[in-house]
Amino acid sequence: MVSRVESAAATRRALVDAATELLDEGGPEAVTLRAVGARAGVSRGAPYGHFPDKEHLLGAVAEESWTIIGDGLDKLIADRSLPPAERLERALTGLMEVGRRRPHAYALMFAAPVDQNPGAVEAVSRTHDQFLTIVAELADDPGPIGALLMTSVHGIVAMENSGHLTPEKWNTTGDALLKLLIARIA
Amino acid sequence: MVSRVESAAATRRALVDAATELLDEGGPEAVTLRAVGARAGVSRGAPYGHFPDKEHLLGAVAEESWTIIGDGLDKLIADRSLPPAERLERALTGLMEVGRRRPHAYALMFAAPVDQNPGAVEAVSRTHDQFLTIVAELADDPGPIGALLMTSVHGIVAMENSGHLTPEKWNTTGDALLKLLIARIA
DNA sequence: GTTCTTCATGTGACGTTGTCATATGAACGA
DNA sequence: TCGTTCATATGACAACGTCACATGAAGAAC
Numbered sequence: 001m002v003s004r005v006e007s008a009a010a011t012r013r014a015l016v017d018a019a020t021e022l023l024d025e026g027g028p029e030a031v032t033l034r035a036v037g038a039r040a041g042v043s044r045g046a047p048y049g050h051f052p053d054k055e056h057l058l059g060a061v062a063e064e065s066w067t068i069i070g071d072g073l074d075k076l077i078a079d080r081s082l083p084p085a086e087r088l089e090r091a092l093t094g095l096m097e098v099g100r101r102r103p104h105a106y107a108l109m110f111a112a113p114v115d116q117n118p119g120a121v122e123a124v125s126r127t128h129d130q131f132l133t134i135v136a137e138l139a140d141d142p143g144p145i146g147a148l149l150m151t152s153v154h155g156i157v158a159m160e161n162s163g164h165l166t167p168e169k170w171n172t173t174g175d176a177l178l179k180l181l182i183a184r185i186a
Numbered sequence: 187m188v189s190r191v192e193s194a195a196a197t198r199r200a201l202v203d204a205a206t207e208l209l210d211e212g213g214p215e216a217v218t219l220r221a222v223g224a225r226a227g228v229s230r231g232a233p234y235g236h237f238p239d240k241e242h243l244l245g246a247v248a249e250e251s252w253t254i255i256g257d258g259l260d261k262l263i264a265d266r267s268l269p270p271a272e273r274l275e276r277a278l279t280g281l282m283e284v285g286r287r288r289p290h291a292y293a294l295m296f297a298a299p300v301d302q303n304p305g306a307v308e309a310v311s312r313t314h315d316q317f318l319t320i321v322a323e324l325a326d327d328p329g330p331i332g333a334l335l336m337t338s339v340h341g342i343v344a345m346e347n348s349g350h351l352t353p354e355k356w357n358t359t360g361d362a363l364l365k366l367l368i369a370r371i372a
Numbered sequence: 373g374t375t376c377t378t379c380a381t382g383t384g385a386c387g388t389t390g391t392c393a394t395a396t397g398a399a400c401g402a
Numbered sequence: 403t404c405g406t407t408c409a410t411a412t413g414a415c416a417a418c419g420t421c422a423c424a425t426g427a428a429g430a431a432c
Contacts, residue, residue, distance in 0.1 A: 004428050008380060032418065042381070045420085049380050054419065112348045128355055143357030148342075148366055151351060152334070155341025162298045165337060169314055171329030180334055184370045190399050194409060219390065229411050231391085236409090240390065 012050045014040035016060050020105065023061060027104045031058070059117035062108045066123035069098060073130040084137035088186055091134050092153050092178060099157035107161070110154060138186055145185060152181050198236045200226035202246050209247060209290045217244070245303035248294045252309035255284060259316040270323035274372055277320050278339050278364060285343035293347070296340060324372055331371060338367050 018039035022031045033054055034044040051057040072094055076087050099106040114120045128150075135146035159165040160174045167173055204225035208217045219240055220230040237243040258280055262273050285292040300306045314336075321332035345351040346360045353359055 002428085004379075007428090011380075033420090034418080043383075044418095045383075046381055048420075110344065110348055110350060115349060124350065125355070132356075141357070144362060144366055147351060147356035147358050148338070148363050151341035151345050151363060152338035152367070153341070154345055155337035155339070156334075158296065158344055159337050159340055162296055163301060164296060164310065165333060169311070170318075170333035171327070172333050176330060177334050177337060180330055181338075188399085190408075193399090197409080218388080220388085228409095231412075232410055234391075234410095 008050070011040065011042060011046065014042070015047055015050060015057065016064060019057055020061050020064070023058075023104045023108065024102050028108075033057075056117060058108060059114065059120050061105065062111070062114055063117060063120035063123045065098070065102070065105050065109050066120065066127055069095065070123060070127040070130060073127060073134070077130060077133060084134070085186070087134050088138060088149075089182060091131060092149060092182065095150075095153055096157055096174065096178060099161060103161045106157065110158070135186075148185055149181065152185070153178065156181075194236070197226065197228060197232065200228070201233055201236060201243065202250060205243055206247050206250065206291065209244075209294065210288050213290045214294075219243075242303060244294060245300065245306050247291065248297070248300055249303060249306035249309045251284070251288070251291050251295050252306065252313055255281065256309060256313040256316060259313060259320070263316060263319060270320070271372070273320050274324060274335075275368060277317060278335060278368065281336075281339055282343055282360065282364060285347060289347045292343065296344070321372075334371055335367065338371070339364065342367075 015036060018036045019031055022035055022039065033047055036057070037044045037046050040046070047054070047057055051060065073091060076082070076090055076094075079087075082090070109124075114124060131150060132142050132146045135149065136142040139145040156165065156174045156177050165174060165177075201222060204222045205217055208221055208225065219233055222243070223230040223232050226232070233240070233243055237246065259277060262268070262276055262280075265273075268276070295310075300310060317336060318328045318332045321335065322328040325331040342351065342360045342363050351360060351363075
């Protein structure tokens with residue numbers, strides 16, 4: 001790690017990792033450029049050597065989260081021993097689990113500024129394509145069905161995380177809603 | 187408007203109105219306490235005479251948006267000439283239209299900090315109850331069905347507003363998804 | 373091997389933000 | 403008429419994102 005490009009790449013990695021950790025641990029307001037720099041072992045101005053601004057650093061965090069989900073879907077698609085219905089359920093459950101385990105990163109993934117980062121746009125597009133591939137094994141016209149499944153699961157996760165989906169009020173849970181959704185749509 | 191309580195109430199109204207307008211016009215980053223004070227005709231410190239902090243001011247904005255939706259549902263419920271299915275469709279369409287016409291206010295409504303404001307909590311609870319009332323005319327167990335309808339519509343609106351639901355990718359539109367949702371769930 | 377260039381990084385500075393302490397002045401009760 | 407109360411104005415402060423500039427080492431040119 002003496003070469004200049006290696007050192008720069010390592011710093012960039014450390015910055016994205018630090019931002020990801022801070023986001024998961026303390027939410028968006030914990031992700032300040034000063035805190036990111038401190039955790040990555042560099043100064044507060046170092047990120048500007050790798051990203052135009054803070055928004056693009058967060059875009060890199062979102063891109064990586066999308067890529068992780070895409071990798072999971074890849075394994076799911078590659079496993080030909082799974083029946084199509086099981087594959088679909090696991091794909092939707094996986095998205096839900098990310099939303100529960102990493103709520104702040106999940107919210108960032110579904111936030112708008114993804115448009116600015118070409119890499120993030122492709123990571124999202126890839127994941128959507130993979131999901132459509134899984135749905136295509138069950139539906140003739142996978143677009144609308146896939147879209148309704150993904151938007152609905154996203155709505156369940158979003159309202160769960162924001163406290164708008166309480167069992168006392170709705171007499172149900174996110175898990176039950178997911179099952180109901182699959183039964184009626186897929 | 188010479189009495190002290192009247193003047194204070196008028197200022198509070200002007201502050202909430204100013205914050206709402208700034209949010210609708212320029213998004214969350216446009217809502218600074220200085221800008222709110224300037225538009226309301228008071229100083230930047232005036233909000234602290236009416237709200238503990240900025241978050242509670244935004245909570246008042248969210249509460250009012252929820253109340254407006256609740257008033258719309260009230261009219262819908264009172265109109266007994268409408269068939270139940272039509273009532274449900276109008277309720278869901280109305281929510282969708284708010285999400286499209288006032289995306290920033292809509293995002294605020296479904297953000298977490300509602301918990302801090304008792305008034306906002308009740309405004310949300312009232313709207314949910316009204317929606318469940320409408321669903322109860324069509325389903326025996328309105329809880330899960332109502333929850334799935336509301337979360338799904340919210341997911342459609344959220345992904346539409348964040349640019350994750352493009353017709354090119356999914357070969358469908360939010361309106362078509364809403365129709366499909368009603369046909370399969372309600 | 374020496375010199376020049378490049379570029380990631382550190383540091384000081386600036387404007388903006390939310391927030392608090394304090395001052396002020398007008399509306400109320402006595 | 404005199405205190406009291408309280409909404410509002412103002413000055414100040416720390417934290418933030420961002421920029422200009424300095425620095426120092428890696429790589430290229432000779």
